[in-house]
Amino acid sequence: xxxxxxxxxxxxxxxxxxxxxxxxxxxxxxxxxxxxxxxxxxxxxxxxxxxxxxxxxxxxxxxxxxxxxxxxxxxxxxxxxxxxxxxxxxxxxxxxxxxxxxxxxxxxxxxxxxxxxxxxxxxxxxxxxxxxxxxxxxxxxxxxxxxxxxxxxxxxxxxxxxxxxxxxxxxxxxxxxxxxxxxxxxxxxxxxxxxxxxxxxxxxxxxxxxxxxxxxxxxxxxxxxxxxxxxxxxxxxxxxxxxxxxxxxxxxxxxxxxxxxxxxxxxxxxxxxxxxxxxxxxxxxxxxxxxxxxxxxxxxxxxxxxxxxxxxxxxxxxxxxxxxxxxxxxxxxxxxxxxxxxxxxxxxxxxxxxxxxxxxxxxxxxxxxxxxxxxxxxxxxxxxxxxxxxxxxxxxxxxxxxxxxxxxxxxxxxxxxxxxxxxxxxxxxxxxxxxxxxxxxxxxxxxxx
Amino acid sequence: xxxxxxxxxxxxxxxxxxxxxxxxxxxxxxxxxxxxxxxxxxxxxxxxxxxxxxxxxxxxxxxxxxxxxxxxxxxxxxxxxxxxxxxxxxxxxxxxxxxxxxxxxxxxxxxxxxxxxxxxxxxxxxxxxxxxxxxxx
Numbered sequence: 001x002x003x004x005x006x007x008x009x010x011x012x013x014x015x016x017x018x019x020x021x022x023x024x025x026x027x028x029x030x031x032x033x034x035x036x037x038x039x040x041x042x043x044x045x046x047x048x049x050x051x052x053x054x055x056x057x058x059x060x061x062x063x064x065x066x067x068x069x070x071x072x073x074x075x076x077x078x079x080x081x082x083x084x085x086x087x088x089x090x091x092x093x094x095x096x097x098x099x100x101x102x103x104x105x106x107x108x109x110x111x112x113x114x115x116x117x118x119x120x121x122x123x124x125x126x127x128x129x130x131x132x133x134x135x136x137x138x139x140x141x142x143x144x145x146x147x148x149x150x151x152x153x154x155x156x157x158x159x160x161x162x163x164x165x166x167x168x169x170x171x172x173x174x175x176x177x178x179x180x181x182x183x184x185x186x187x188x189x190x191x192x193x194x195x196x197x198x199x200x201x202x203x204x205x206x207x208x209x210x211x212x213x214x215x216x217x218x219x220x221x222x223x224x225x226x227x228x229x230x231x232x233x234x235x236x237x238x239x240x241x242x243x244x245x246x247x248x249x250x251x252x253x254x255x256x257x258x259x260x261x262x263x264x265x266x267x268x269x270x271x272x273x274x275x276x277x278x279x280x281x282x283x284x285x286x287x288x289x290x291x292x293x294x295x296x297x298x299x300x301x302x303x304x305x306x307x308x309x310x311x312x313x314x315x316x317x318x319x320x321x322x323x324x325x326x327x328x329x330x331x332x333x334x335x336x337x338x339x340x341x342x343x344x345x346x347x348x349x350x351x352x353x354x355x356x357x358x359x360x361x362x363x364x365x366x367x368x369x370x371x372x373x374x375x376x377x378x379x380x381x382x383x384x385x386x387x388x389x390x391x392x393x394x395x396x397x398x399x400x401x402x403x404x405x406x407x408x409x410x411x412x413x414x415x416x417x418x419x420x421x422x423x424x425x426x427x428x429x430x431x432x433x434x435x436x437x438x439x440x441x442x443x444x445x446x447x448x449x
Numbered sequence: 450x451x452x453x454x455x456x457x458x459x460x461x462x463x464x465x466x467x468x469x470x471x472x473x474x475x476x477x478x479x480x481x482x483x484x485x486x487x488x489x490x491x492x493x494x495x496x497x498x499x500x501x502x503x504x505x506x507x508x509x510x511x512x513x514x515x516x517x518x519x520x521x522x523x524x525x526x527x528x529x530x531x532x533x534x535x536x537x538x539x540x541x542x543x544x545x546x547x548x549x550x551x552x553x554x555x556x557x558x559x560x561x562x563x564x565x566x567x568x569x570x571x572x573x574x575x576x577x578x579x580x581x582x583x584x585x586x
Contacts, residue, residue: 391458391491391514398456398516399547400486400493426491428460429512 009140009167016264016328019135019167020128023275024330031331032070035278038303039073040064046309049094052087053077053311073280073301074289078312081114084254088112095119095307105153106253106352116155116253117307123162125304129259129273130163136264136271136328137222137247139193141168146186148196148204149227150176150350155257156227160195163259169193176200179207186218194223197350198230198238198246199381205241206381215243222265224249226258228347229338235267248337254313255300261335269322269334276304279333280312281321284342292323297342298335316343344442346376348383348420355442358387358422361414367394368410373432375425378446385422387414390429451519453501457494458514461487466494472511478504482522482552497522497552522552556586 010021018024026034043064046053056077057063066072084092089112093100101120105113118126139145145164149156157175164171172189174182176196182204185191194201201223208218220242226249238246250261250270260277261270272279281296282289290296298315302308317338326334346353355374362368368389375386387410389395395406407424414422459465466485473480473496482497497520498504505515525531539546556578561567571577578586 393514393516396456396458396514396516398454398493398495398518400488403458403491403493404488426458426460428458428465429514431460 009135012329014329017135017138017140018329019131024132024271024332026275026331028331031274034275035303036068036070038275039278039301040067042301042303042305042309043067043076043311045094045306046311050092050309052083052092053309073278073312076301076312078287078299078314079310080314081254081316084114085112089115090117092308092310093117094309100307104155104158104253104257113153114254116256118256119306121306122256122304122308125276126159126256126259127162127166129276130159131167132273133224133249133259133262134163134167134169134193136262136330137193137224137245138265139164139167139169139222143169143192143221144189145169145171145193145195146174146182146189146191147171148174148176148182148194148200154227155251155253156195156197159251159257159259160224179204183208183211183213186220190219192219192221194220194242194244196223196225197227198225198234198248199228199349201225201238201242201246202234202381205238209241215241218243220244222247224262226250227350231337250335250338252315254310254315255302256305260300264326264328264330266327268326269336271326271330271332271334272321274332277301278303279321279335281319282314284314284316284318292321292333295320295339298338314342316341316345318342346383346385346442346444348376348385351420353385353418353420357418358385358414359441361417362387362389362410365410365413367392372441374442376442376444376446383446385420386425387422388425388427388432390432391426392429395426450521452497452522454518454520455496455498455501455504455508456516456518457496457508458491458516459494460491461489468511469494469496469508469513472507473498473504476500476503476507478507482550484548484550486548495550556583 010018012018047057047064060075060077062075067076090097099119100117102118102123104116134145147157147160147164149160151157151173161171161173172185172191174185221244223238223242223244223246225246230248235246245265247263247267248270249258251258252260255277259273261272263270278301280289280299281294282299284297295318298317298319300313300315302310318340319338320336322334322336325331344355346355358374362372372390373388375388377384377386389410397403403426407426410424411422414420457469470480479499480496481499483495485494486492501517505517508515523535525535559567568577
């Protein structure tokens with residue numbers, strides 16, 4: 001990696017900051033060659049050290065050396081979240097545990113989380129990728145980053161922290177929550193940069209306004225927001241409310257967390273760190289690769305991860321890749337904001353929830369099935385889940401107390417299993433809409449943030 | 450001596466109780482007594498009817514969830530202490546009461562959202578009682 005990476009914060013003629021300028025502006029043909037070289041090394045690492053990949057590659061009759069150009073990538077096997085769950089906790093590691101210095105896990109709510117391991121080298125790369133992200137937003141030593149992403153198994157908090165220290169700005173590990181303290185520290189410490197989910201940024205903006213604070217009373221200049229989908233309309237509101245440039249960052253725990261994609265101050269799509277992640281767009285039905293510019297499912301292959309190489313990991317996020325060069329001078333392709341999912345995963349207050357998980361709980365309560373509906377809505381900026389249940393004669397007893405106990409019981413069972421709060425709403429028979437005689441199981445009424 | 454009570458589940462939507470009363474009225478089933486209980490989003494109505502079996506079938510066919518239960522109907526003397534006399538006997542025996550309601554059916558108390566509008570609508574069409582008239586009953 002040292003062949004193209006250097007750690008000198010550089011300001012170009014136009015005033016743009018770069019953490020690793022040579023790597024970030026590598027001419028496209030050289031970037032392509034570097035990707036192929038690193039891809040072969042990744043495949044070798046995977047085949048030698050991960051039985052899952054050895055078996056998959058053998059079944060497909062593909063050897064690491066066979067892959068010589070981008071077109072060959074389509075011959076490689078896919079990896080899904082289910083594969084990761086099946087190999088919980090450390091079955092996808094390509095390094096013995098004594099070389100793995102960090103383990104994070106996904107924000108999934110039930111069953112086995114998906115784990116991600118890092119060698120010391122992986123953490124080193126991760127720090128650089130986040131430092132690139134921060135520099136692209138104009139952050140330099142002397143800036144103060146208030147990191148309001150959650151610290152813990154979630155990759156957001158510790159990831160941003162690591163990159164900020166690598167860059168050399170001051171980082172305040174405030175983590176999420178406690179809005180009063182966030183606003184106090186922001187002003188007292190003079191935070192010039194903020195990192196948190198976009199919904200929390202908007203919440204902070206509203207809280208500031210409610211306390212009579214104007215955007216110019218806040219020292220913020222730039223914000224790094226991600227971990228959930230958001231729109232340009234919300235960007236405009238956050239920027240107006242906090243007086244910052246609100247930049248989108250993209251990552252997923254399976255790829256190591258944030259640092260996969262990031263916006264520069266042009267705010268024209270997220271630069272993918274293509275020297276470390278090979279991005280493809282595929283048709284989620286046919287699984288065939290799609291050209292740049294077409295909407296499809298984003299698929300990533302790690303190019304430098306030692307502890308946990310992943311080949312063609314299906315993110316399930318739908319977006320486009322933009323090949324045209326960006327005004328900032330970075331040569332990497334950019335990804336559009338994800339516009340949806342190719343599965344039914346819901347992101348409820350930053351927690352990944354599959355409706356099937358709620359269904360499983362409901363199915364275990366005989367009186368409910370089959371008349372229920374999961375309604376996802378947004379109150380203010382917070383997502384809420386309602387579970388609508390038609391009251392049939394199995395459920396209906398003739399006292400209000402019994403009905404209320406039933407509601408509380410279902411709510412408690414869902415909370416116990418999924419750790420999310422839902423509101424159970426009792427409905428008359430046939431109140432839940434059927435399409436072609438079949439109940440519509442999930443209704444998502446949220447407008448995009 | 451037990452009486453069959455029919456209970457109906459209703460979402461709090463305007464017109465749903467009227468629909469139940471309409472179905473029963475059209476079928477010639479008389480309501481001898483009833484009570485309603487409500488939460489924020491739904492309620493239940495308890496009915497003592499001249500033909501509970503047929504009422505249940507009709508309501509079920511119309512998409513309502515219903516429930517049968519057994520209750521006691523007690524003739525309480527209309528004097529101070531009349532109700533207390535019955536309650537005391539049950540309390541002494543340790544028989545607890547889930548709920549009770551009156552099925553004297555000539556005078557019904559309505560709690561409505563817009564009382565002035567309701568008065569305007571009903572005045573002249575039905576007999577509305579004043580405070581004094583209720584006390585003198």
